[in-house]
Amino acid sequence: MERCRLVFSGSGGQGVITAAIILAESAVIYEGLVAVQSQSYGPEARGGATRSDIIISESEIFFPKVTQPNVLVCLTQEAYNKFYTIPRPGGILITDSHYVETWKKVDSRQIELPLYQSVIKEIGKPIVLNIAMLGAVIKITHLVKPESIMKTLETRINPEFLSMNQTALELGMNLAEDYAMEWIGGH
Amino acid sequence: MAIKDWIRERFFPHIWCPGCGHGMVLNALLHTFESLGISKNEIVMVSGIGCSSRISGYVDVHTLHTIHGRALAFATGVKMSRPDLNVIVPMGDGDALAIGGNHFIHSARRNININAIVMNNRVYGMTGGQYSPLSGYGTLATTAPFINIDHAFDISRLSMAAGATFVARTTTYHTKQMSELFKEAILHEGFSVVEVLTQCPTYFGRKNKAGNAVEMIKSFKNNTTQIGSKAKEQNPDLIERGIFLQKDLPEYSREYDKVIERAKTKKR
Amino acid sequence: MTGTLKFVQGNEACVEGALYAGLQFFAGYPITPSTEIAETLASKLPQIGGKFIQMEDEIASMCAIIGASLTGSKSMTATSGPGFSLMQEALGYAIMAEIPCVIANVQRGGPSTGLPTKVAQGDVMQARWGTHGDHAIVVLTASNNQDVFNITIEAFNVAETYRTPVILLFDEVVAHMRERLTVPEKNEIPLVERLQTSVKEGVDYHPYLPREDGRLPMSDFGGVHRYNVTGLYHDMWGFPTATPAIVDGLIHHLTDKIRNNVHVITKFKEYYLEDSSTVLISYGSAARSALHHVLNRRKRGENIGLIELQTLWPFHGELIREKCKNARLIVVVEMNLGQLYRQVKMAVDRPERVFLANRVDGVFITPTDIKNMLRLIQGRGV
Numbered sequence: 001m002e003r004c005r006l007v008f009s010g011s012g013g014q015g016v017i018t019a020a021i022i023l024a025e026s027a028v029i030y031e032g033l034v035a036v037q038s039q040s041y042g043p044e045a046r047g048g049a050t051r052s053d054i055i056i057s058e059s060e061i062f063f064p065k066v067t068q069p070n071v072l073v074c075l076t077q078e079a080y081n082k083f084y085t086i087p088r089p090g091g092i093l094i095t096d097s098h099y100v101e102t103w104k105k106v107d108s109r110q111i112e113l114p115l116y117q118s119v120i121k122e123i124g125k126p127i128v129l130n131i132a133m134l135g136a137v138i139k140i141t142h143l144v145k146p147e148s149i150m151k152t153l154e155t156r157i158n159p160e161f162l163s164m165n166q167t168a169l170e171l172g173m174n175l176a177e178d179y180a181m182e183w184i185g186g187h
Numbered sequence: 188m189a190i191k192d193w194i195r196e197r198f199f200p201h202i203w204c205p206g207c208g209h210g211m212v213l214n215a216l217l218h219t220f221e222s223l224g225i226s227k228n229e230i231v232m233v234s235g236i237g238c239s240s241r242i243s244g245y246v247d248v249h250t251l252h253t254i255h256g257r258a259l260a261f262a263t264g265v266k267m268s269r270p271d272l273n274v275i276v277p278m279g280d281g282d283a284l285a286i287g288g289n290h291f292i293h294s295a296r297r298n299i300n301i302n303a304i305v306m307n308n309r310v311y312g313m314t315g316g317q318y319s320p321l322s323g324y325g326t327l328a329t330t331a332p333f334i335n336i337d338h339a340f341d342i343s344r345l346s347m348a349a350g351a352t353f354v355a356r357t358t359t360y361h362t363k364q365m366s367e368l369f370k371e372a373i374l375h376e377g378f379s380v381v382e383v384l385t386q387c388p389t390y391f392g393r394k395n396k397a398g399n400a401v402e403m404i405k406s407f408k409n410n411t412t413q414i415g416s417k418a419k420e421q422n423p424d425l426i427e428r429g430i431f432l433q434k435d436l437p438e439y440s441r442e443y444d445k446v447i448e449r450a451k452t453k454k455r
Numbered sequence: 456m457t458g459t460l461k462f463v464q465g466n467e468a469c470v471e472g473a474l475y476a477g478l479q480f481f482a483g484y485p486i487t488p489s490t491e492i493a494e495t496l497a498s499k500l501p502q503i504g505g506k507f508i509q510m511e512d513e514i515a516s517m518c519a520i521i522g523a524s525l526t527g528s529k530s531m532t533a534t535s536g537p538g539f540s541l542m543q544e545a546l547g548y549a550i551m552a553e554i555p556c557v558i559a560n561v562q563r564g565g566p567s568t569g570l571p572t573k574v575a576q577g578d579v580m581q582a583r584w585g586t587h588g589d590h591a592i593v594v595l596t597a598s599n600n601q602d603v604f605n606i607t608i609e610a611f612n613v614a615e616t617y618r619t620p621v622i623l624l625f626d627e628v629v630a631h632m633r634e635r636l637t638v639p640e641k642n643e644i645p646l647v648e649r650l651q652t653s654v655k656e657g658v659d660y661h662p663y664l665p666r667e668d669g670r671l672p673m674s675d676f677g678g679v680h681r682y683n684v685t686g687l688y689h690d691m692w693g694f695p696t697a698t699p700a701i702v703d704g705l706i707h708h709l710t711d712k713i714r715n716n717v718h719v720i721t722k723f724k725e726y727y728l729e730d731s732s733t734v735l736i737s738y739g740s741a742a743r744s745a746l747h748h749v750l751n752r753r754k755r756g757e758n759i760g761l762i763e764l765q766t767l768w769p770f771h772g773e774l775i776r777e778k779c780k781n782a783r784l785i786v787v788v789e790m791n792l793g794q795l796y797r798q799v800k801m802a803v804d805r806p807e808r809v810f811l812a813n814r815v816d817g818v819f820i821t822p823t824d825i826k827n828m829l830r831l832i833q834g835r836g837v
Contacts (some may be wrong), residue, residue, distance in 0.1 A: 025462040028635045035462070037633040041488065041572040063747040063822050064632050064740075172508060194685075198694050231676055233522070244683050244694060249676040251525065252685035252695075253518065254548050260515035264522025264530070268480050269677050272526075293511040424678045443506060450501035 003057040004143055004185035005066040008133075009083050010075030012050050015130030020052035022152050023134060023144065027056045030148035036064040049079040056143050071141060071186050072108065073133060074100055074116075084108075092184070094136060096129075111140065113175045119168060128168035135172025141184045146173065193217045193227070195247050202241055204312075206392075206400025208359040208385030212277070212306055213242050217364050219369040220248075229377035230273045231260040235287060237314045238387075240305040256286030259294045262301050270440035273373060274300070280307040280321035284340055288320070295349035298377045299439035303351075304369070306340055306386035307379065316390030326372035327394045343431045346380040353379035354432040359386060361428060371430065376438045384411070384426070457467040465629040466491035468600040468636045469533070469559055470499065472607025475638065476646055479505045479528040482519035484512055484538060487571045488627040489561035492533035513538035517545035524549075525620040525651040525684065527649065527675035529611055531557035536565045536578055540585065546620055547586035548686040550709060553663070553671055555560045555614035555649065557607070559623040561630045562739075564817045570638055573817030576739055579794035582622045583768050589706060591713035593720055594622045594768040598629060598742040600636040605644070606722070608767055613645040613720060617712050618671050624767060626790070628740035628819050649673055654680065663705075665689040669712045689787035713769055721774060727753060731760030733829070734779050735812075736799055737788035741820050745788040748829075750820040767795065770804035785809045786829060 006023075008016040019041050024035035039052040053066040068088035073095075074080035080100045087093055093108035098116035115132045119125070131153075138144055146169055153165050194217065203209050220230065230248035233350060234240035236255035242257040243250040249272075253261045258276045266274045283291050283305045294301060310328060317352035318328035323339035331337075346354045353375040355368045386392060386403035397403050412418040414429035463471070469492055473481075481500055483493040493509065500507045506523070510516040513534050520530035534542065539560045549556055562578045564570025575767045582594045593613050597606040603625065610621040652672035654660040656679035665671050674680035687695040696702070713720070726749055728734065737745040742763040751762045762778055779785050779799075785808050787796040796811040803809060812828040814820040827837050 021462075024633060029460055035634065038628070038631060041627075041631060061634070062743040062750070064634070064743060065627065065819055065821070067821065067823075104542045197692070227681055228677065229678060244685070247681055249681050250683045251520075251522065251676070252683060252687070252714060254544055254686055256612055257514060257518045257545065260510065260518035261522035263508065263510070263515070264480065264482060264519035264524075265526055266522075267508055267519070268523035268526040268528040268530075272677050289511055290515055293515070443501075443508075447501040449490075450498070451504075 001056070001058070001141075001143065001183070001185040002064055003055065003059070003061075004071065004141060005069045006054045006056070006071040006073070006137070007051060007066050007069040007083065007086065008054070008073045009049055009051045009079035010073075011048070011078065014050070014075050015127070016050055016073070016075060017052045019130040019134045020054050022149060022156070023137070024054050024056065026144045026148040026152045030151050031144050033058065033144075034061055038064055049076065049082045051079070051083070071137065074138065075129070075133065077101065092140065092181070094133070094140070094179045098134070111176070111179050115172060115175065118171055118175060122171055123164060123167055125164065131165045131168040132172035132175075135169040136176035137172075139173040139176040140179050140181055142180070143184070146170070190217050190221055193220055193247055194245050197307060198244060201245060203238060204389045206386065206388040207238070208308060208383075208387070208404075209242060209296050209306060211359040211362060212239075212304070212365070212383055213245060214278075215327070215365040216304075216369055217246070218244070218366045219373065222314055222366070222370060223373060225273065229271070230275065231262075231440045232266050232275050232277065233258045233265060234277050235282040236313070237282045237311070239277055239279035239308075240282060257290060258282070259287060259290040259301065259303065263294060263299060266299055266301055267443065273302075275302045275304065275328040275373065277304040277306060279312070280305060280309060281311050281319040284342065284345075285320045289384050291350040292345070295346055295351040295380070297439040298350055298352055298436055300376055301440070302369075302372045303376055303380045305341065305382045306385050307341075307382055308385045308391055310387050310391040312387050312390050316394055317327050322391075329394070342380065342382045347432050350378070351380045352377035352432065352434050352436050353410060353430070355380070355430045356384070356426070357413055357428050358384040360404050360407040364428065368430070371433070375433065377436060458637045458643070461636045461638060462633060463600065463636050464491055464631055464633050465600055465603050465625060466561065466631070467495050468603040469623065469625065470495040471605050471636060471638050472601040473531055473557070474499060474503070474613070475604070475644065476608045476611035477529045477648075478531055478611070480523035480530040481506070481521060481532065482508045482510050482516040482523070482530075483532045483534065484510055484516050486513070486535045486538045488563055488630050489533045489535050489559060492559060492561070493628070493704040506785060506823070513541040514545060516559070517542035520625060521545060521549050521552070521554050524554050524556045525676045527677075529615075530556075531559065533559040533561065535561050535563050535571075536581070537568065539578060543585040543587075547588065547590065548593070549620040550586065550590050551686045552684050553618040554620070554684075555618050556620050557610045557614055557623060559607075559625060562624065562626040570817040572627070574694060574740060574790060574819050575815065575817065576626055576790040577815075579767060579789070579791065582624050584646050589710065591619075591710040592622065592768050593617070593619060593713060593766070594624050595722070595766055596739045597625045597765055598657050598739055598763060600802060602765065603629060604636055604638070608644055608646070609722065612645075615647040615718070616670070618673070619713065624739070626739045651675075652680065656680070657675075661691040662693045665708060669708070669715075675730070717769040717771050720766055720769060721771040723774070724763040724765070724828060725760070725778065726763075727760035728778055731758050732782060733757070733759040733780040733784040733786065733833075735759065735761045735786050735788050735825075736764065736775070736795070737761065738767060738795070741788050741790055744820050744822050744825055748825045751822060764795075770798050772798070772801070775799055776804060779803050783808060784832060786812050786832060788812045788820065788825055790814055
């Protein structure tokens with residue numbers, strides 16, 4: 001990874017922005033990497049398709065937005081319909097199979113994961129869907145270690161919810177086991 | 188200390204017209220300071236723009252002559268930063284209640300320990316006689332050459348409704364009462380308003396055929412009465428003088444100490 | 456650099472800088488995209504015994520910080536375009552009465568309510584000329600969190616040194632973007648504390664009599680020296696006057712103390728200017744895209760460089776002229792209709808070589824935008 005650009009999308013309340021911040025913060029604070037996270041603001045950012053951009057890099061980042069992500073995550077159909085064209089050629093498009101029906105004519109490598117169903121089945125709390133998604137993303141991309149995500153979570157959430165989040169993170173990682181990549185990102 | 192030790196003689200003569208009531212307010216205020224026995228260094232006077240606002244410059248305390256209508260906002264900064272200081276804000280009726288009306292009601296709402304003195308002469312004097320929000324229906328002014336159709340505020344009721352915890356009214360005829368009310372107001376912990384009916388013979392008086400300064404002052408004697416007096420029952424048109432409201436409620440800059448305390452112990 | 460590593464928004468980096476500089480008092484009114492500054496300070500200031508107050512509007516906020524500053528507290532407010540407009544009269548008061556304070560304006564699209572959540576850099580001229588009358592002003596900006604932190608400290612230092620309000624002109628992209636920030640250990644960055652008068656109690660203190668170096672030692676309200684502060688032209692006692700000689704002296708003192716120190720106040724960064732035939736000039740978030748483009752083209756052997764201005768006002772025209780003297784193309788990259796562009800045009804020897812690469816539709820200007828505009832300017836087509 002020299003530089004990896006990601007876009008997390010979904011609907012308000014799914015925690016995609018929180019997941020983006022946790023990922024970028026983990027990269028900066030615990031992995032010594034450079035990262036930038038941004039999101040769209042305003043009334044239009046509530047409801048509809050929420051989006052957050054993350055760039056994680058081994059060198060300084062100047063332009064902070066993502067136009068063509070290496071990794072796109074869509075947690076709703078609306079987000080998928082809106083953004084499925086934006087990944088750069090050879091990029092990865094991760095979707096949740098409960099929420100998103102994918103098109104076949106898409107240039108990206110599509111990875112459909114039963115994140116929502118597994119979270120409901122194993123944990124019973126949809127609130128940790130975003131952390132399961134994050135587990136899948138780090139398993140596929142190796143951007144940061146799961147321990148780094150957990151350390152960040154420790155500073156952000158109530159201790160009594162930590163083990164539930166750990167379970168969700170591992171659940172996501174397990175679901176993505178077969179899709180781990182050799183190399184992600186570009187220069 | 189002699190009364191004259193409270194003024195900055197270097198800056199006299201003052202700018203006010205002969206017969207103006209503002210000098211009488213200044214005089215009463217100096218007597219108040221004298222009787223309170225507080226140090227000059229503990230007093231900050233903050234004023235805005237207008238004839239009345241020049242009062243601060245003549246007093247030998249810390250004086251902040253600011254912009255039109257915003258004196259209370261400046262004073263809020265002073266008081267929050269140094270709650271131990273006595274902050275007094277003399278204002279004209281236009282300064283306090285037209286351009287500064289929003290700051291007036293919000294200062295009252297917070298109940299911050301600032302003493303607002305509204306010198307109500309019912310006219311914009313410095314700009315030459317335009318109607319103010321206290322001129323009242325039927326008066327004349329350079330900007331109401333035919334008749335003024337604006338109704339006046341009742342400063343006391345407005346102040347009470349907005350949350351002030353000390354509200355009083357007097358006139359330039361009643362100089363002793365004025366000084367006493369100033370003293371009560373300064374000693375009060377919370378936002379206090381003292382309205383002083385004062386004369387502007389030059390503009391309001393001439394325009395409205397209210398007579399010269401002496402006649403205007405006499406009208407304050409004849410047209411006002413002490414709160415709750417028998418005279419008021421017989422003549423409801425009389426304007427009441429005295430303390431309308433005096434109650435103890437938590438004061439803002441002291442309340443903020445609680446915020447600090449909670450923040451330091453991370454209580455929410 | 457040693458210190459505490461954080462991952463925060465630009466607005467929080469501004470807060471960290473302000474607290475590092477010794478901020479004690481904040482008054483403000485909520486407005487996008489600056490609100491996080493107020494929210495963060497509402498939490499952090501009382502923890503260190505400082506004061507936060509949410510006022511009834513931006514006018515009151517600006518006035519309150521002036522009042523607090525007079526009593527000796529380092530003070531600031533934060534706002535965006537519409538609120539900044541409301542602050543202009545009191546800003547002029549702070550200039551006239553020489554009261555140190557800091558105003559952060561996180562720019563969004565204007566005029567009027569405009570684009571509250573979108574980026575723009577349209578307040579460059581409002582910051583310069585928003586308040587009435589001839590005056591000098593210091594306006595600083597930055598493009599990344601570390602610089603936002605540093606320039607915020609610098610704003611407090613300049614405010615105290617010259618006894619003047621200082622404006623921090625940030626923008627939505629820098630304010631909302633999260634990236635790393637290292638907060639250095641205490642004392643690592645020098646701080647300027649208020650110059651207090653050495654005049655003893657009982658001896659005449661002239662609050663508005665500058666020293667020979669132009670600096671004005673202060674006595675805090677509540678201290679042993681009682682004096683008058685006014686927005687009227689005033690004499691050395693702070694008392695109103697219309698005496699022409701005194702008025703003339705004061706207006707020149709107020710403007711000269713900034714203008715004569717333009718070389719000290721000016722902060723900027725330069726990239727590859729030695730051999731550049733094309734020089735980009737940019738500031739704030741736009742400078743990130745400009746630098747991204749410069750690095751891209753450098754890899755391809757193009758002689759292109761960048762001046763990133765951190766001090767917009769006073770504008771250091773001489774510096775721009777000197778740095779651009781060998782450039783064949785000078786392109787100002789900003790998100791407005793050419794507010795700094797005109798200033799650059801006036802500064803350089805060959806104004807016909809100055810062009811504007813901009814974007815004003817609420818979308819952050821991209822390196823591709825800059826590339827395309829440059830190709831047109833260079834006559835190479837898109």
